[in-house]
Amino acid sequence: MKKNYKQSSISKTFPFPVKKIKLSDIDWEIDKEFTTLILKKCKLPDLEKFVPEQVGFAIYAYEKTSEASLFIPLNNLDKFPIYFNFEKNGLKIRTSKPHFKVFLYELSTKKIIATTTDLILVNKNELTSNLPLYPGDIGNRIATVKFNDDGPFLLVSKNFKTKSGEPVYYQRMVTVLRENPTFTCGFFPIILDEIFKKAYENRKDTKWAKSWIKFANELVKGCFSEKEKLDTDDQEFESKLYELTNAWIRKNNFDIKLYEELIGGNYE
Template identity: 25%
Template sequence: MYKRTHSGKTQAFQKKIIFQKEFNWNVNDEITTLTIEKIDDEILESIDKNNQNLCIFAWDKDQEEVFKIENYSKSNFPIVIDLSKKFYDFVGIPRFEIRIYEKNSKKILSHSKAFVMSSDIKNDKSKLSLIRMVPSDLGSQIAQISYIKGEPPYLEINKNYIAKNGQKIGLSEIKNLVRNDPNFCVGFWPGAIKEIFKIIFEENNDDFEQEWIQRWLFNIDNIAPGNLEKNSDGELHPIKSLQDDDDFISDISKQYIDSFIKKKDLDNGLIKKVRGIE
């Protein structure tokens, strides 16, 4: 898109950015409702209601949907978007943007950055976790690692887990289980970590500069030091002499898992649970 300047020249149309500090949002554990708690008055007052629309643009790997916001005066907030009307299950990591666009041309005039819809991160980038939890139907499984090429791996957690006695286990309980229960963590995370390391070091071995991989590598370097080194740009890569070893992934996984278990005190937690010491 182009617009004419006063000098008679043309320049590329620049979309206005809606900054993170200009609105607040949250999403429920099931990722069925997205709540926009507030948008700064300056943003709302800039919208020409006759010619422009405010919307939420949401998407995953397979689907893109627009949720138009008809009423957005101060008294309408918080605004609750029912994601379940258009998304049954998310495939891959779900994201959204706030957008303002022209009614006739559909040209996007301003937008926020893309946010991952996760109840774990809210609005603070410092809380970004290494792996996102996405609710899914998993039958009798509690959780599994999933991966789509071009995306970071994510953790599918069962949103409909029903125990043998017929009781349903809630998502908040499932999240607590996969994070903190020593029985589950010691049984599940070693295999899951090996799977993630294969994704990083085998499937993306020529693409280590990706932001999500760098976050993982910095974490790995902190927990299992001595396997990675920085290049001239400050990006972490495997030490070449180690990476060329056929056992590199197996060795670094074992080192990381051992440190991970001790760091979270899962070994002592498991012993206490087995011996009935609470």
């Protein structure tokens, strides 16, 4: 039997020590519509003094202005996968990066017994992505880049509509974003410029910025030397940004794909 509790009534009663649910012990994915978390595996830690009848299992997802939760008594947790429709349960992804966690709690006191860390709400194999994608409430903009403490992320429109009012669904927008050469050669260089600039400005302070600087030096060897101090507003830095986006386009053959599309469409 699934139950709903106020997440706040549990999260504020945090006992110590709390056992860790390791990242290696869980596996999950997000459905294509980005409405449901599918928990495929979760190896639970030894509960020691607790018996299953005393323990609840929970998944909690949240972003800046909304949250969703699923609670199941542990003795009713008989098999995986578990399907958690976070959208129907209240999570509204608007313009902030969503997260989730899995935890166990004592039913009588609501105290947390074991928990994962707070994880970014993306497919597990995308956790290490430098630029994760999420559906966003951004109307007829296909996508926009946002930043938080974890670094940049892309919001892709979930409510795009044609002039006649027909919706263009999120997954279609993602396909356009990733595969349409006009978009990859036009939109991405602009956002890459913004990301590399912010990364350079924060390269000594944040993990995400260091990761992007490393990526830049892989695209163009020695692009951002530690010995060189650049002014992000001068022409030399702008030239480096052009080098980087050109290298990125060539690496992914987007220039060839764009040329083929233009020729195929008789745009000469």
